Amino acid sequence: MASVLIVxxxxxxxxxxxxxxAERLLALEADHLCLQxxxxxxxxxxxxxxxxxxxxxxxxxxPDPCTERSxxxxxxxxxxxxxxxxxxxxxxxxxxVLAVKLADGTELINVHSPISPKPDLAKVRTHEAVYAHLxxxxxxxxxxxxxxxxxxxxxxxxxxxxxxxxxxYGRLREERGERWDQAELALIRGxxxxxxxxxxxxxxxxxxxELSWEWPRWxxxxxxxxxxxxxxxxxxxxxxxxxxxxxxxxxHSALVARVRRG
Numbered sequence: 692m693a694s695v696l697i698v699x700x701x702x703x704x705x706x707x708x709x710x711x712x713a714e715r716l717l718a719l720e721a722d723h724l725c726l727q728x729x730x731x732x733x734x735x736x737x738x739x740x741x742x743x744x745x746x747x748x749x750x751x752x753x754p755d756p757c758t759e760r761s762x763x764x765x766x767x768x769x770x771x772x773x774x775x776x777x778x779x780x781x782x783x784x785x786x787x788v789l790a791v792k793l794a795d796g797t798e799l800i801n802v803h804s805p806i807s808p809k810p811d812l813a814k815v816r817t818h819e820a821v822y823a824h825l826x827x828x829x830x831x832x833x834x835x836x837x838x839x840x841x842x843x844x845x846x847x848x849x850x851x852x853x854x855x856x857x858x859x860y861g862r863l864r865e866e867r868g869e870r871w872d873q874a875e876l877a878l879i880r881g882x883x884x885x886x887x888x889x890x891x892x893x894x895x896x897x898x899x900x901e902l903s904w905e906w907p908r909w910x911x912x913x914x915x916x917x918x919x920x921x922x923x924x925x926x927x928x929x930x931x932x933x934x935x936x937x938x939x940x941x942x943h944s945a946l947v948a949r950v951r952r953g
Contacts, residue, residue: 693951694728694927695722699837699918700935701803702730704764708940713740715935719947723793724769727803727839734765741769748774766801766838770794779871783813788821791890795833797924797952800813800825801880802838807855807867814841815874826885833923833952836887839916840941842875846914848898852879879917886922890929890948903931903944918948925951 702712716724729737729751738749746769754763766773767788770793777790777798783805790800802821805813818840825834845853846860847952848933854875856867858945863872873881879889891901905912920926931944 694949695949695951697721697725697799697835697837697918697950698726699727699801699839699916699948700932701727701770701839701943702733703731703940703941704730704733704945706730706733707943709736711938712881712935713737715932715940716945717744721947722771723799724767724858725799725801725837726767726769726809727764727801729765729767729807729942730804731763731765733815734767735878736778736791737767746771748772748791750774750776750791754786755784755918758874764803766803768799770799773797779824781823783815783816783820784812790824795835795952797835800834800836800838802840803820803838804839804841806841812871814872818842818874818877822874822881823829825882825887826900831923832885834921835918835924835950836882836920837877837918837946837948840875840878841915842881844898844913850897852876880918882919888922888926890918891946893926894929901931901933901945903936905936907942916943916946918950920947920950923952923953927951939949 748770751767752765763786766789772794774791776901779790843852844855844861856872902912903914904917928949933944936944
């Protein structure tokens with residue numbers, strides 16, 4: 692079966708650079724676009740631009756109408772063929788998680804994890820909900836998880852991972868604890884027994900170091916943006932578009948992956 696090109700990108704809610712963002716994305720002629728940090732002010736423009744470019748199926752996360760958050764950041768999935776929304780239960784911020792069934796039966800899940808300081812364990816509960824959805828789903832069909840997972844803090848060449856439940860020395864922070872640590876690990880490592888693999892590590896191995904988000908003033912950063920595939924998928928390529936970040940189009944690099952079913 693032919694491979695498909697998937698692009699995942701946190702747009703950083705940029706309004707003034709939206710036209711340039713769209714130009715870069717559409718030039719890739721991807722089959723599926725998974726965008727994060729789409730705002731109520733940019734949503735309509737994105738829907739128009741993507742529709743004009745031939746993306747016939749555009750779905751986005753729906754904010755809870757009872758939310759007190761003044762600026763909900765939504766995820767959006769655009770595909771060239773019809774998609775069907777799939778429910779992911781117990782997500783604390785529903786605008787941040789969107790699962791769709793693609794025309795070929797593959798399930799594509801777009802996630803934008805809340806950052807650590809957000810209240811009510813929003814980050815932890817998001818990771819737990821997405822993990823439960825994927826781990827408890829026993830139906831055998833291809834599944835792809837992508838997005839800004841806001842983890843890990845550090846990846847070691849030997850494969851060890853430190854989450855943001857730990858400090859710079861790898862010590863578990865008392866105010867976060869084991870549940871937090873396991874929740875962040877759940878999507879990065881916890882799905883491996885179910886056949887999921889990190890697309891970037893599959894192609895480049897454990898020692899390759901790249902950052903998808905960088906501190907703007909003093910350098911350094913983290914690889915926060917990921918794409919993981921189930922065993923029914925074969926990753927043919929996975930890379931980051933770092934130049935887009937360096938040009939200031941976003942504070943995140945886009946992730947571009949070619950995936951084949953089977």
